[in-house]
Amino acid sequence: MRDQLDEYGDFKTESDGSMVLDDFLVFRAIILRQACRMFKPLKNKLQEAKFEAFKAKDQQNYVRIFREGQEVYTKCITHMTIKAAEWIELTPENYQLTC
Numbered sequence: 537m538r539d540q541l542d543e544y545g546d547f548k549t550e551s552d553g554s555m556v557l558d559d560f561l562v563f564r565a566i567i568l569r570q571a572c573r574m575f576k577p578l579k580n581k582l583q584e585a586k587f588e589a590f591k592a593k594d595q596q597n598y599v600r601i602f603r604e605g606q607e608v609y610t611k612c613i614t615h616m617t618i619k620a621a622e623w624i625e626l627t628p629e630n631y632q633l634t635c
Contacts, residue, residue: 554633571612
């Protein structure tokens with residue numbers, strides 16, 4: 537991720553500290569790609585568990601596994617966003633302004 541961020545170069549900000557739209561889109565694409573890579577091994581494991589619950593017609597377990605997957609995916613996105621923002625020295629406040 538750091539290599540991709542460095543390769544892109546400087547991320548420009550507006551006078552209020554928010555990121556320029558084009559740079560923000562590139563930033564989010566890099567974050568999403570890395571978060572998906574981080575999530576993939578667990579996603580495969582959860583898919584197998586969901587399939588077993590589906591075959592067993594255990595709807596409660598299926599929903600629990602689905603929710604767990606959503607929670608972990610969200611944590612991956614959050615983790616990568618924090619790490620990427622730290623790397624390009626973007627404060628959380630300015631990141632929120634951009635969103």
